[in-house]
Amino acid sequence: MSAQPTTPASDLVNLEVDGKPTQIRKGAMIIEAADAIGVVIPRFCYHRKLPIAANCRMCMVEVEMGGRPVPKGLPACATPVTEGMRVQTHSKLALQYQRDVMEFLLINHPLDCPICDQGGECELQDLSLGFGRSVSRFTERKRAVADENIGPLVATEMTRCIHCTRCVRFTSEIAGSYELGGMGRTEDLLIGTYIGRTIETELSGNIIDVCPVGALTNKPFQFQARAWELIAKPSIGYHDALGSNLWLHARRGEVLRTVPRDNEAINECWLSDRDRYSHQGLYAADRIHAPEVKRDGQWQATTWEDALQFAGDALKKASGSELGILVHPASSNEEGDLLMRLARGLGSAHIDHRLRQLDFADGAVAGSFALPVTQVAQVKAALLVGSDLRHEIPLLNHRLHQAVKTGAKVYTVNPARFDFNYKLAGESIVAPQALVDALLSVAKAAVSAGASAPATLADAIDAASSDQGDSDAIAAMKHAASEQGSAVVILGEAAVTHPQASWLRALARFIADATGAGYNELPVGANAVGLATLGVLPGNGGLDAQAMLAQPRKSYVLYGVEPPHDFADGATALKALRSAEQVVAFSAYASAALREVADVILPIALLPEIDATLVNVDGLAQGVSAGAKAPGQARPGWKVLRALGGALQLAGFEFDDLAGLRAGIxxxxxxxxxGLAARATGAGLTRLATWPIYRGDAVLRRATALNAHPLNRAAAVRLNAAEAQRLGLADGAQVRIGDVLLPLRFDAAVPDGAAWIEAAQDLTATLPPYGAAITLSKA
Incomplete structure (x- = not known):
């Protein structure tokens, strides 16, 4: 039996389109009915995910209602279906309407198809073949429009614009940023930002996809290739755990462009800028092309045989208990499983992928969402705990944005006032050291509403204070879960990476259970769910990622890891790696820090270049095939691990191909x-460390266009003005933290008692970790 919802017959309308009888829901537009049965109606302004504008008129059709013809053409995108309606989309009259509209559109449109990046993919170009005239009757001067520079990601050629307003409706209704608009009237109408500012939404690249002409194009891709030169390969995004579906457009094995691949259950038809433009990072200057070993303090390129022999000898030098294996959380299932086999074969229980987490008291293992991604758009209430959702998983935030548009109430408990693209029903902003207390307050409101606290939390909840805002949030959550459909508690990365994450996790789970809401914890890493499922975690007696750095091992294996940027505590990581006797690195890049600490670097391919499996937030395993060629002698990681395991004669490496590997997983x-971490309390200034949207991994940190984007803020210490005044510091002044100098920026989003210093910047990667007490002094 199908699990899909069905529409009652009483809610269906019968109509006829080009002689084909069909049924569709009440309130649907003619164009939807035509699309459902494969009848093509030309359109420019209509898009199935955007509000109806009906301003291009290209979809004009001939309609008969109640047995009588309507005396004029009607736009199919804005005309609701009625019972017994008959529609002609290709009658003589309908075609005349469409040809007339096309003539108007082409009057001013520049004839620059040979130099337009949309040439070959342009809806106007395609439709003009069927509906355009061979000769123009237009004799007046053509209209020209000055271009705006709207940032490093989207190129503009606004003379080509046909005023369909798709981009305007996208930024307002989908992105929620209201950055584009129409100015002027008639022939003076312009689409732009009005003041010539950069578009800052994290979804800006989608305006390229919705633009039906070449007015908005991909700036990094500009003039690089033609559509017919590219080969499209299906793949997935690997910079967050949503696993957005996408197409890699490659020429001769090099990825030149990335575009979304429709999947309603994951990313619909959209793509975040992070996934769209990150491919530039694949071809960074420090991409390593051949194996290298360090002999007598000098790096030298060598053969694979020599490098594997060198790595194998290095790993044999220390006992298994002295070996630590650190795995990047975006590594594939295949790579993760082989690393577990390697650890087992070498006798080590010290293996972990949770590099950015500080609190492991409760296991701290990622799991799949209780409320699937598709259902987040239907919730009526949500509580976000320690989450800058727009930057953590942009397209999950889009789902919540759609829920708010239909009346959902969103409450937050956060360590800073993050920038949401929807109105919040309530928010609690406290410094990191007070985040647990703030959530205890919400939990106490849940107990007051009738819930029973678990024994481990009861005393702390009983001692907490509570206010009316917390009670309102709990009441809204309970009402939404019981009477309106559903509610969700989302635990974000600023909570999962918190030094008392075990408390935040336990309290968030309790609040979800108490209100009947789903509990969704954001995984830290694109494949954190998959690696946790495969058990890429410390074994019995094994040390977690932080412990094996705080208690240095004699040998380390770094898999896809870039020190110090990928660690919660970069300074401790560098200290441990520098003191190690052997460090074997599997890496796509050879950064200066990696060259300093490693003894051998084995070049591995990145996700777009390999066959792999990743598991997303819904627990869906998605397999992908290589869409590009790895540079030089770089090889897929599973092949390098198989060769190394084979050379060491370890069990579990006897397979011949990827199918054989997967059969053993x-x-x-x-x-x-x-368990719960010890409650740390203290006054003074505490560091808030969040991961910038475009610096979350090594590929993003090398994507040039993304790094030029305003969302990629320069390294700085951010304080609110009152806190800075108490410390005697001025806006823009240089301040010292240990040996590091950073500019001070006043930021009203930062609460008292906190200094917001983003992680993964070159200047901040070795500063004290998230939640640490810091001292600022004038430079």
């Missing part, structure tokens, strides 16, 4: 923990 039971 199985899920492992993950031990459960219910």
């Amino acid at each position: 199985g899920e492992r039971a993950v031990p459960s923990h219910d």
Whole structure:
């Protein structure tokens, strides 16, 4: 039996389109009915995901209602269906309407198809073949429009604009940023930002996809290739755990462009800028093309045989208990499973992928969402805990934005006032050291509403204070879950990476259970769910990622990891790696820091260049095939691991191909923990460390266009003005933290007691970690 919802017959309308009888829901437009049965009606302004504008008139059709013809053409995108309606989309009259509209559109449109990046993919170009005249009757001067520079990601050629307003409706209704608009009237109408500012939405690249002409194009891709030169390969995004579906457009094995691939259950037809433009990072200057070993303090390129022999000898020098294996959380299932086999074969229980987490008291293992991604758009209430959702998973935030547009109430408990693109029903902004207390307050409101607190939390909840705002949030959550459909508690990365994450996780789970809401914890890493399922975690007696750095090992294996940027505590990581006797690095890049600490670098391919499997937030395993060629002698990681394991004669490396590898992969039971970290209290200034949207991994940090974007803020210490005044510091002044000098910026989003210093910047990667007490002094 189908699990898909059905529409009652009483809610269906019968009509006829080009002689084909069909049924569709009440309130649908003619163009939807035509699309459902494969009848093509030309259109420019209509888009199935955008509000109706009906301003291009290209979809004019001939309609008969109640047995009588309507005396004029009607736009199919804005005309609701009625019972017994008959529609002609290709009658003589309908075609005349469409040809007349096309003539108007082409009057001013520049004839620059040979130099337009949309040439070959242009809706206007396609439709003009069927509906355009061979000769123009226009004799007046053509209209020209000055271009705006709207940032490093989107190129403009606004003389080509046909005023369909798709981009305007996207930025207002989907992105929620209201950055584009129409100015002027008639022939003076312009689409732009009015003041010539950069478009800053994290979804800006989608205006390229919705633009039906070449007015908005991909700036990094500009003039690089033609559509017919590119080969499209399906792939997925790997910079967050949503796993957005996309197409890699490659020429001769090099990715030149990335565009969205429709998947309603994951990313619909959209793509975040982070996934769209990150391919530039694949071809950075420090991409390593051949194996290298360090002999007598000098790096030298070598053969694979020599490098693998060198790596194998290095790993044999220390006992298994002295070996730590650190795995990047975007590594594929295949790579993760082989790393577990390698650890087992070498006798080490110290393996972990949770590099950015500080609190492991409760196990801290990522899991799939309780409320699937598609259902987030239907919730009526949500509580965000420690989450800058726009930057953490942009397209999950889009789903919540759509829910708010239909009346959902969103409440937050955050360590800073993050920038949301929807109105919040309530928010609690406290410094990191007070975040647990703020959530305890919400939990106490849940107990006051009738919930029973678990024994481990009862005393702390009982001692907490509560206010009316917390009670309102709990009441809204309970009402939404019980009477309106659903509610969700989302635990974000600023909570998962918090030094008391176990408390935040336990309290968030309790609040979700108490209100009947779903509990969705954002995984830290594109494949954190998959790696956790496979058990790429410390074994019995094994040390977690932080412990094996705080208690340095003699040998380390770094897999896809870039020190110090990928660690929660970069300074501790560098200290441990520098003191190690052997460091074997599997890496796509050879940064200066990696060259300093490693003894051998084995070049591995990145996700767009390999066959791999990743698991997304819904627990969906998505397999992808290589869409590009790895540079030089770089090889897929699973092949390098197989060769190394084979050379060491370890069990589990006897397979011949990827199918043989996958046949041996199985899920492992993950031990459960219910511990809580020690409650740390203290006054003074505490560091808030969030991961910038475009610096979350090595590929993003090398994507040049993304790094030029305003969302990629320069490294700075951010304080609110009152806190800075108490410390005697001025806006723009240089301040010292240890040996690091950073500019001070006043930021009203930062609460008292906190200094917001973003992680993963070159200047901030070795500063004290998230939640640490810091001292600022004048430079």
